[in-house]
Amino acid sequence: LNPYNLSRRELLIAGGGIAVTNLSIPALAVETTPDKLGKDLIFRTTDPRNGEPELSNLVKSWVTPTKHFYVRSHAPNPQIDVNKFSLTVEGKVRTPLTLTMNQLSQLPRHHLTATLTCAGNRRVEFNSEGKVGGVQWAAGPIGNAKWSGFALADVLKKAEILEEARHVWFEGLDEIQRTNVVIPFGGSIPIEKAMITGPIPGAVLADQMNEQPLSPDHGYPLRTIVPGYVGARSVKWLGKIVVSDKPSPNHYLAAAYKLVKKTDPIDWTESGPIYRYPINGAIATPDAGTVVPAGRLDISGYVLPTGLRDSRAQRIEISTDNGINWTVAKTTGQDSAFCWQLWNARVKVTSRTNSLIMRAFDSSGGFMPQRVPWNAKGYLQNSWYRLPITVS
Amino acid sequence: LNPYNLSRRELLIAGGGIAVTNLSIPALAVETTPDKLGKDLIFRTTDPRNGEPELSNLVKSWVTPTKHFYVRSHAPNPQIDVNKFSLTVEGKVRTPLTLTMNQLSQLPRHHLTATLTCAGNRRVEFNSEGKVGGVQWAAGPIGNAKWSGFALADVLKKAEILEEARHVWFEGLDEIQRTNVVIPFGGSIPIEKAMITGPIPGAVLADQMNEQPLSPDHGYPLRTIVPGYVGARSVKWLGKIVVSDKPSPNHYLAAAYKLVKKTDPIDWTESGPIYRYPINGAIATPDAGTVVPAGRLDISGYVLPTGLRDSRAQRIEISTDNGINWTVAKTTGQDSAFCWQLWNARVKVTSRTNSLIMRAFDSSGGFMPQRVPWNAKGYLQNSWYRLPITVS
Numbered sequence: 092l093n094p095y096n097l098s099r100r101e102l103l104i105a106g107g108g109i110a111v112t113n114l115s116i117p118a119l120a121v122e123t124t125p126d127k128l129g130k131d132l133i134f135r136t137t138d139p140r141n142g143e144p145e146l147s148n149l150v151k152s153w154v155t156p157t158k159h160f161y162v163r164s165h166a167p168n169p170q171i172d173v174n175k176f177s178l179t180v181e182g183k184v185r186t187p188l189t190l191t192m193n194q195l196s197q198l199p200r201h202h203l204t205a206t207l208t209c210a211g212n213r214r215v216e217f218n219s220e221g222k223v224g225g226v227q228w229a230a231g232p233i234g235n236a237k238w239s240g241f242a243l244a245d246v247l248k249k250a251e252i253l254e255e256a257r258h259v260w261f262e263g264l265d266e267i268q269r270t271n272v273v274i275p276f277g278g279s280i281p282i283e284k285a286m287i288t289g290p291i292p293g294a295v296l297a298d299q300m301n302e303q304p305l306s307p308d309h310g311y312p313l314r315t316i317v318p319g320y321v322g323a324r325s326v327k328w329l330g331k332i333v334v335s336d337k338p339s340p341n342h343y344l345a346a347a348y349k350l351v352k353k354t355d356p357i358d359w360t361e362s363g364p365i366y367r368y369p370i371n372g373a374i375a376t377p378d379a380g381t382v383v384p385a386g387r388l389d390i391s392g393y394v395l396p397t398g399l400r401d402s403r404a405q406r407i408e409i410s411t412d413n414g415i416n417w418t419v420a421k422t423t424g425q426d427s428a429f430c431w432q433l434w435n436a437r438v439k440v441t442s443r444t445n446s447l448i449m450r451a452f453d454s455s456g457g458f459m460p461q462r463v464p465w466n467a468k469g470y471l472q473n474s475w476y477r478l479p480i481t482v483s
Numbered sequence: 484l485n486p487y488n489l490s491r492r493e494l495l496i497a498g499g500g501i502a503v504t505n506l507s508i509p510a511l512a513v514e515t516t517p518d519k520l521g522k523d524l525i526f527r528t529t530d531p532r533n534g535e536p537e538l539s540n541l542v543k544s545w546v547t548p549t550k551h552f553y554v555r556s557h558a559p560n561p562q563i564d565v566n567k568f569s570l571t572v573e574g575k576v577r578t579p580l581t582l583t584m585n586q587l588s589q590l591p592r593h594h595l596t597a598t599l600t601c602a603g604n605r606r607v608e609f610n611s612e613g614k615v616g617g618v619q620w621a622a623g624p625i626g627n628a629k630w631s632g633f634a635l636a637d638v639l640k641k642a643e644i645l646e647e648a649r650h651v652w653f654e655g656l657d658e659i660q661r662t663n664v665v666i667p668f669g670g671s672i673p674i675e676k677a678m679i680t681g682p683i684p685g686a687v688l689a690d691q692m693n694e695q696p697l698s699p700d701h702g703y704p705l706r707t708i709v710p711g712y713v714g715a716r717s718v719k720w721l722g723k724i725v726v727s728d729k730p731s732p733n734h735y736l737a738a739a740y741k742l743v744k745k746t747d748p749i750d751w752t753e754s755g756p757i758y759r760y761p762i763n764g765a766i767a768t769p770d771a772g773t774v775v776p777a778g779r780l781d782i783s784g785y786v787l788p789t790g791l792r793d794s795r796a797q798r799i800e801i802s803t804d805n806g807i808n809w810t811v812a813k814t815t816g817q818d819s820a821f822c823w824q825l826w827n828a829r830v831k832v833t834s835r836t837n838s839l840i841m842r843a844f845d846s847s848g849g850f851m852p853q854r855v856p857w858n859a860k861g862y863l864q865n866s867w868y869r870l871p872i873t874v875s
Contacts, residue, residue: 220848221848257752258752281748281749281752281753282752283748283749283752284749284752284753337729352791352847352848356673356675357673357675357676360649360650360673360674360675360676361673361676361758361759362755363754363755363756364755366753367753369856399744455744456612456613456744456856456857457856458854458856460852460853460854461852461853462850462852464761464848464849464850465848
C-alpha cells in the first residue's frame with residue numbers, strides 16, 4: 092500500500108501543520124492522488140509510478156486537475172516526515188543553509204501557472220523507426236498546473252553565491268536503484284536561469300500544486316518548478332541544492348535526457364543536456380482509430396510553444412489530406428507565458444481521409460517539423476502529430 | 484604582404500628542414516595557398532581570411548585541391564618559426580610534455596581522408612527569416628582532403644592522462660582581438676573521442692594536407708583534424724593541448740558555435756557545444772539563376788553524411804516540382820568514412836520548374852529536413868537545398 096494515499100486532511104495531520112499559506116480556495120475533501128482503478132491516469136509502469144491521462148481527459152480544462160496530471164517517477168515515493176524535513180543549500184556559497192519548511196515560508200511567496208512536459212512525451216511514435224527505451228509514453232505526459240512556492244533566486248541570495256557559480260544542482264530524496272548503486276534523481280540548471288527573480292522566477296521551490304499541498308506523486312513536500320524546461324529539471328522531493336561551477340554529475344543530467352544515437356560514452360559526452368523544451372502539440376479528440384461519418388468533424392488538442400518567456404503559439408493547423416491543405420485551428424485556453432494552449436477546429440473529412448495531421452508554429456520561430464531524427468532514448472518527438480481515423 | 488605567401492620551396496627553407504615524412508608524391512613546384520586574384524576562392528572577408536570556392540570548382544574532384552579548400556580564420560595567420568615551435572601538453576596528465584616537430588615525428592604516422600565543414604555552411608539561407616551574424620557563407624565552406632600526422636591518442640598516452648580527464652582542449656597560436664582581450668582560437672573534444680586510436684584516430688595532429696606541409700591558411704605547422712566534428716574543433720596553428728575535467732572555457736567552445744535563439748548568457752549555457760556535424764548537401768552545378776532549356780538537365784553536387792564512422796549517404800533525391808516528385812541521384816565519389824560523396828543526376832525540367840531541390844538521407848538515420856529552426860548564429864543549415872533556375 093502506498094503510504095501516501097492519504098486524504099488531504101490526513102496529509103495535513105501527517106504533515107504536522109505544514110505552513111500552507113495563501114490558499115485561495117477551501118481545502119478539498121477529496122484527495123488528488125491518482126485513483127487505484129487507473130481511470131484518472133493510465134499507468135505505463137506502477138513500480139515506479141509512471142502514468143499519463145487519456146487525452147480526452149487532458150484537454151477538458153486549461154488548468155489540468157492534479158488527478159489527470161501525469162506522474163513521472165524513477166523510484167518509489169519517498170516517505171518524508173515534514174517535521175524532520177529540511178532543505179540544504181551548499182557548494183559555491185558564502186553561507187550554506189539548512190531550511191525547514193517554516194523557514195522557507197518566511198520568503199516571499201510566488202504563484203505561477205506553468206506547463207510541465209516530459210522530454211519523452213510522444214516517445215512511442217519513434218518505435219516505428221526503431222524501438223526506443225524508457226516509459227512508453229503516448230501524448231499524455233504533459234499538464235498545466237498552478238504552482239506556488241518560493242523563488243530559487245531568493246534562496247540563493249540568502250546563501251550568497253560565490254563568483255564562480257555557474258550551475259545549480261537539485262537533488263531529490265528518492266532512492267533510485269541503478270546497477271550497483273542507489274542514487275537520487277537530480278539535475279541542474281544554469282545559474283543565469285536560477286537567478287531570475289521575476290515577474291516569473293527562473294525556478295520556484297514549490298510546496299503547492301493547484302492550491303493544495305503537493306501530493307506524494309508530485310514531490311511532497313517540496314519540488315522545483317523550472318518554467319520552460321523539460322519536466323526532468325523540475326526535481327521532486329527536493330532535499331538538496333548545490334551551487335557549482337559545473338553542471339550536475341547526476342546521471343539524469345550528465346547522461347540521461349540527452350539526444351543520442353547510441354547510449355555509449357562518446358554519444359553521451361557529445362550531447363548537451365536537454366533544458367528548454369521545443370514546441371509540441373497533439374490532437375486529443377477524437378480518439379485514434381475512431382470511425383466517423385464523412386462531413387464536418389470537430390477536433391481538439393493542445394499546443395505548447397517553445398519554452399521561452401515570450402514564445403506564444405501563433406498558428407495551429409490541421410490537414411485531412413496528408414499535408415497538402417491546412418485548416419487553421421482556434422485557441423481556447425488562456426494566453427500565458429510558459430503555458431500550453433488548448434485548441435479546437437472544425438474540419439471536413441471525406442472517404443479518402445485516413446488520418447488527421449496537426450502542426451503548429453510559435454512566435455519564437457519554433458515549429459513542429461514533418462519529421463524529427465530518431466534518437467535512442469526517444470526524446471523531444473515534436474513532429475507533425477498524426478491521428479489515424481476511419482471515415483465511414 | 485602575407486608573410487606566408489611562400490612557394491613550397493620557400494616554405495621548406497622557412498621551415499628549416501621540418502620533417503615531412505612519407506610524402507608519396509614529389510613536392511610540387513606550385514604553392515597551394517589561394518591566389519591573390521580570388522579566382523580559387525571567393526573571400527567573404529580578407530582580414531581575417533575567410534574564403535570559399537565557387538561550387539562548380541568544389542565538385543570537380545572527390546579530393547578537394549588545397550587551392551579550392553575553404554579557409555576559415557579568426558585572426559591573421561600567425562608567423563611561426565618551426566625551429567622554435569613546440570607543442571605543449573599539460574593539465575590532468577602525469578607527464579606534461581613539450582614536443583618539437585621532430586619529436587612528434589617519432590610517433591607512428593597516420594594518413595586519412597576526411598571532410599571538414601564549417602558549422603556555418605549555408606548560413607546565408609537563414610537570412611530570409613532573420614539576419615544572422617558571422618561570415619556570410621554560401622554552400623562552399625566544405626572540402627575533402629588527405630591529412631597526415633599523428634594520433635592525438637598516442638600523444639595523450641605518452642603524457643599519461645589522469646583518471647579525472649574528461650575533455651581535451653586545443654589552443655591555437657593565433658591572436659584574436661576581442662573587445663578587451665586577445666585570445667587564441669580554441670576548443671575541446673570529449674576524452675572518449677580523443678582516445679580512439681584507430682583504424683581512424685579520433686583526432687589527428689596533422690602536419691600535412693594533400694601530401695604537402697600545411698599551408699599557413701590551413702594551420703602551418705600543425706593543426707588538429709577531428710573527423711566527424713564541425714571544422715571549428717579542428718584547431719589550426721595548434722600550440723597547446725590541455726587535458727581537463729571540464730570542456731574548454733575558450734569562447735569558441737563555451738559560447739560561439741552553439742545553437743541559440745539569442746546570444747545572451749541563458750541561451751549560451753542552455754545550449755551544448757556543437758561537436759558532430761549533421762548530414763548536409765548542396766547542388767553545385769548548374770549555377771543558381773541559370774537559364775536552361777526545357778527537357779533534360781544534368782546536375783551535380785555533394786552530400787556529407789552525419790559525422791559518425793559508419794554513416795554513409797543512402798539516398799540523394801532531386802525534385803523539380805517543389806517537393807512532390809523525387810528523382811534519385813547517383814554517387815560518383817569514393818565511399819569512405821567521414822568523407823563526403825559527390826553525386827550527379829539527370830532530371831527533366833519544364834516551363835513550370837522554377838527551382839531544383841536536393842535532399843538526402845544517410846545510414847545512421849540522418850536526413851536533410853524540409854526546414855530547420857532559425858538560430859542567431861546561423862549554424863547547421865541542412866534543410867532541403869533549393870537552387871533557383873529559369874527554364875526558357
